[in-house]
Amino acid sequence: MRKVSESTVGRLSLYLRLLSELETDGVQTLSSEALAQRCGTTAAQVRKDLSLFGTFGKRGLGYSVAELIAALRSILGLERRWRVALVGAGRIGVALLGYQDFRTQGFDIVAVFDRDAGKVGQRRHGVLVRADAELEQGLESESIDIVIVAVPGESAQAVVDRVVAAGVRAILNFAPVKLNVPAGVALKNVNMAVELEALSYALANSGRRSRRGATPAGR
Amino acid sequence: MRKVSESTVGRLSLYLRLLSELETDGVQTLSSEALAQRCGTTAAQVRKDLSLFGTFGKRGLGYSVAELIAALRSILGLERRWRVALVGAGRIGVALLGYQDFRTQGFDIVAVFDRDAGKVGQRRHGVLVRADAELEQGLESESIDIVIVAVPGESAQAVVDRVVAAGVRAILNFAPVKLNVPAGVALKNVNMAVELEALSYALANSGRRSRRGATPAGR
DNA sequence: ATATGTGAACATTTTCACAGCT
DNA sequence: AGCTGTGAAAATGTTCACATAT
Numbered sequence: 434m435r436k437v438s439e440s441t442v443g444r445l446s447l448y449l450r451l452l453s454e455l456e457t458d459g460v461q462t463l464s465s466e467a468l469a470q471r472c473g474t475t476a477a478q479v480r481k482d483l484s485l486f487g488t489f490g491k492r493g494l495g496y497s498v499a500e501l502i503a504a505l506r507s508i509l510g511l512e513r514r515w516r517v518a519l520v521g522a523g524r525i526g527v528a529l530l531g532y533q534d535f536r537t538q539g540f541d542i543v544a545v546f547d548r549d550a551g552k553v554g555q556r557r558h559g560v561l562v563r564a565d566a567e568l569e570q571g572l573e574s575e576s577i578d579i580v581i582v583a584v585p586g587e588s589a590q591a592v593v594d595r596v597v598a599a600g601v602r603a604i605l606n607f608a609p610v611k612l613n614v615p616a617g618v619a620l621k622n623v624n625m626a627v628e629l630e631a632l633s634y635a636l637a638n639s640g641r642r643s644r645r646g647a648t649p650a651g652r
Numbered sequence: 653m654r655k656v657s658e659s660t661v662g663r664l665s666l667y668l669r670l671l672s673e674l675e676t677d678g679v680q681t682l683s684s685e686a687l688a689q690r691c692g693t694t695a696a697q698v699r700k701d702l703s704l705f706g707t708f709g710k711r712g713l714g715y716s717v718a719e720l721i722a723a724l725r726s727i728l729g730l731e732r733r734w735r736v737a738l739v740g741a742g743r744i745g746v747a748l749l750g751y752q753d754f755r756t757q758g759f760d761i762v763a764v765f766d767r768d769a770g771k772v773g774q775r776r777h778g779v780l781v782r783a784d785a786e787l788e789q790g791l792e793s794e795s796i797d798i799v800i801v802a803v804p805g806e807s808a809q810a811v812v813d814r815v816v817a818a819g820v821r822a823i824l825n826f827a828p829v830k831l832n833v834p835a836g837v838a839l840k841n842v843n844m845a846v847e848l849e850a851l852s853y854a855l856a857n858s859g860r861r862s863r864r865g866a867t868p869a870g871r
Numbered sequence: 872a873t874a875t876g877t878g879a880a881c882a883t884t885t886t887c888a889c890a891g892c893t
Numbered sequence: 894a895g896c897t898g899t900g901a902a903a904a905t906g907t908t909c910a911c912a913t914a915t
Binding site: 445451471479508509515525529532538539561579580604605609622625626630633634638651 | 728744746751754832841854859
């Protein structure tokens, strides 16, 4: 199993979410075409994406919703739960903490760190805020798999360096800066400013537009 | 000027942010190589991206930081300010409201709408929360350019339909669902669950990995 | 009859490499 | 001498189209 692009992985997430909804609605079976339409892609794309990991459909019939969900969860590593730490208990950080959806998907925020002595020792959405100085020790003792960085841009690289040195291999960054991590560490960025600026670009350049349609339908 | 990919626009945002920092530090001039390194891309990529819009550098010398900033701001449509409305004053919505960074970049959240009667009439970070029923009227009277959707997944498509019908042509979606918009409307998604699942995938599949390095350095 | 899985065609994006300014 | 701007090449990602299975 090689050659899996980031866009494929992103789509798998989308497929999974869709399928979970359909399962709730009692749908049992589904074609690549039906799934594609609901995810804003093409049937061929769906089949290609899935074919990278095995063969999950039945010819002439389509995919079993339940089986495909199981397969996707396995591919995405969602059969286990992941232990997540949040660094930075500011506005965004706390909002994420309260975002119950993460928990539902298998991600438990079990530790929070902040530099502000006024917050340390308090609880946010039930989780104890620990001192920044306890970061390395806490990551270790809580067996953290993934760190969410929600500190101001200036502090982000320093936090990441410490987190990586402590052995964490997956980081989700909300700070609006480019972070450097060594090979072997997975880094994903959520940069709202970039998305807003893409909208600004689209608005400023509407009229004769660039690519095919005019709808950069995003993912 | 044709054929500008989403990834190019994303990188332009990054370049701009970097350049702004450098300008503050007093840097006057810079090569494509230097910019590339700080943005995690290549010099050729930087030059290609910029060349789609004109010629901004001086051969043998590099780019003037100030001039390139001006050019990028113009390209991205950031020479004006944009009027933004937030729909959904829940946790994420309010966190975004408080996120001063948007304002700095030229995006003013000037209206907030929520369905919860308990919130209507109150203020959040100084902005009055309006009733959901006033949505169309408010978008119009406040001359809203961009709408941020921060409502639960179930309500998101309905909100988008109303917003589009009201003439808004740019939407930033935080709800974890796939939204449909007609051609001519720009839609960007911020989906934290997708990013977390990409990390889960990376962790679950470390060892012999797919692509080149192991660092899907994200953007 | 229907819908998958996939090699081959196509399209897009990235990288290379170098001519041409300064 | 140094660094941009850009065609051409390489790599990557998407779509087509069809043989194959139920």
